[in-house]
Amino acid sequence: MDAANQVLTILVLTLGFAVTLIVTQFVRRRPDLFVFRRQAAYAALPGYAALSVESGQPMAIHLGNAGLGGEASLLALASAELAYQVAVRAAFGDRAPLLTTASPTGLALIQDTERRVARKVGRARVFTDARWYPVGARSLAYVAALTTLQSNEDVSSNVLVGRFGVELALAAESAARRGHPVIAATDRLDGQAVAYAFSAQPLIGEELFQSGAYLDGGATRKGETVALDLLRIMLIGVIALVAVQRFLNGGGG
Amino acid sequence: MRVRLSAVFLTALAMAFGLLTLAGLVVQGDLGALSQAVNQSGIRPLVTLLLRFVVVISAVALMAGVYNLVAVHVRRLSVRRGLAPYSLVMLVSFGAVIVLSVRPRSDEARMVLEEVQIALELAFAGLVLFSLVYGAATLISRRPTWSSALFIVATVVMLLASVVIAPSSPLLAVVDWVNAVPVDAGTRAILLGVALATLVAGIRVLVGQDRATRE
Numbered sequence: 001m002d003a004a005n006q007v008l009t010i011l012v013l014t015l016g017f018a019v020t021l022i023v024t025q026f027v028r029r030r031p032d033l034f035v036f037r038r039q040a041a042y043a044a045l046p047g048y049a050a051l052s053v054e055s056g057q058p059m060a061i062h063l064g065n066a067g068l069g070g071e072a073s074l075l076a077l078a079s080a081e082l083a084y085q086v087a088v089r090a091a092f093g094d095r096a097p098l099l100t101t102a103s104p105t106g107l108a109l110i111q112d113t114e115r116r117v118a119r120k121v122g123r124a125r126v127f128t129d130a131r132w133y134p135v136g137a138r139s140l141a142y143v144a145a146l147t148t149l150q151s152n153e154d155v156s157s158n159v160l161v162g163r164f165g166v167e168l169a170l171a172a173e174s175a176a177r178r179g180h181p182v183i184a185a186t187d188r189l190d191g192q193a194v195a196y197a198f199s200a201q202p203l204i205g206e207e208l209f210q211s212g213a214y215l216d217g218g219a220t221r222k223g224e225t226v227a228l229d230l231l232r233i234m235l236i237g238v239i240a241l242v243a244v245q246r247f248l249n250g251g252g253g
Numbered sequence: 254m255r256v257r258l259s260a261v262f263l264t265a266l267a268m269a270f271g272l273l274t275l276a277g278l279v280v281q282g283d284l285g286a287l288s289q290a291v292n293q294s295g296i297r298p299l300v301t302l303l304l305r306f307v308v309v310i311s312a313v314a315l316m317a318g319v320y321n322l323v324a325v326h327v328r329r330l331s332v333r334r335g336l337a338p339y340s341l342v343m344l345v346s347f348g349a350v351i352v353l354s355v356r357p358r359s360d361e362a363r364m365v366l367e368e369v370q371i372a373l374e375l376a377f378a379g380l381v382l383f384s385l386v387y388g389a390a391t392l393i394s395r396r397p398t399w400s401s402a403l404f405i406v407a408t409v410v411m412l413l414a415s416v417v418i419a420p421s422s423p424l425l426a427v428v429d430w431v432n433a434v435p436v437d438a439g440t441r442a443i444l445l446g447v448a449l450a451t452l453v454a455g456i457r458v459l460v461g462q463d464r465a466t467r468e
Contacts (some may be wrong), residue, residue, distance in 0.1 A: 104315040168383035197388040206450030244328035
C-alpha cells in the first residue's frame, strides 16, 4: 500500500469511527427520532419464525462459505447476527432452528450463536442442530446437500445469508418447488442476482448487515444504521463532486 | 444491569487486539512520525504473530470439525440403521482419501479430486442452469412488481443479445452501453453499499458492541 492509499484508508476509518460513534450516541438519547423505511424481508422473518413454531417444522438458516479469519469475517458476523435474531424467535417450537455452514470457522460461529439463543430463551440445553458441510472452497456440494434438507428435515422456511455464488439457485429452487419461502442475501454479485430472483422478500447488499436494527430494535443498532445512511450520503456527495469536477475540467467519464 | 466479568474481559481483549491489528496493517512505511511510532512500539511483530494465530486457530477449528463429523457418522452406524450405509460410504471415502494423500508422490489423491469431486460438481453446475431458468420463470408469478418485470426483461434481452446479435449489428452498441453504464453503476452501488456496511460492522466489533463478544 503506497502512502496516498494509507492516508486515504486512515481518513476513511477515522471518518467512519467518528460518524458511527457520534451518531450512535445521538440516536441512543433520542431513539424515536428516526423511523426506518419498511424492509419486507425483516417484516416477514418473525412471521416465518412463528410459522416454524406453530407447524413444528424447523426453520433452516444457512451461512454458506462465510467464516471467521478471512475477508468474509464481518459478513459472517453479520449473518450470524441475523441467524441469532431469527433463531431466538423460532426457538420456542418443538424443533430447534437448523443452522448450517460450509466453513470450518463458521461452525464455531453458529454453535456460539445457538449457545446464545439457548441462553436468551432460557433453555438449559444447548441446541444440537448446527451442521457443517465440509466442501472446501467450492460450495456446489454444499448447496446440493441443502436441497435434501427440504424433504429430509421438512423445513418450514429457508434463510440463506452469507457467502453464496450462483449455485444458490439449486437450494432456492428446491425450496421454492416445495412452497417453502426463501429469503436470501449474499455479498457476491452473481449470488445476489439469484437471491433477488428467488427470494419472497429480497434483501440487497448492505441490508443484510442491518438485521439488528430491524429485528432487535436496540438504540445502538439503530444508530449504526443511521450512521451507515449518513456515510452513504457523504459518499454520494463525494462521487457527485468528483463527477462535477471532471465535467468542468472537460474530462468526461 | 448484570455485567458478566468474562464478557467484559473478552470484549476488552477483542477491542485491544482488533485495534492493534488495524494499526499494524494500515500504518506501514512512508507515513513519517506515525510509521516510526508503530515501528518502535513493536506492534508489527505482534500483528504478524496474531495473523499466524488466526491460521493456527482455523486449522484447529477444521480438525475439531472433522473429528465431530467422523464421530457423528460412527455413532450413526449403530444408532440410525436407515442412514448407516451413507455413513459407512462417508467413513470409507474419508479414510481412503487420507491414506492416498499421505502416500509420498502419489497421484491418487489428485485423481480423486479431479475424477470424482470436480466431475460431480460439474454435474451440479449443469443443474444450476435449470434452477436459474425456473427462478426466472416463476419470478413474475411469485412477485409481480415493476422491478421483477424489469429484471426479467433485462435478463432475456441480454441473453438474446449475447447469442443472437451479429458482431456487426448496431444493436451491439446498445448492449455495450447497458453493460458499461447501468450494469456497471448498479454493480458499484451494491459493492460500495456492502463496503460501507462492512466498515460500520468492523467498527462495531472494534468498539466492543458486537453480540458475539459481548454475550
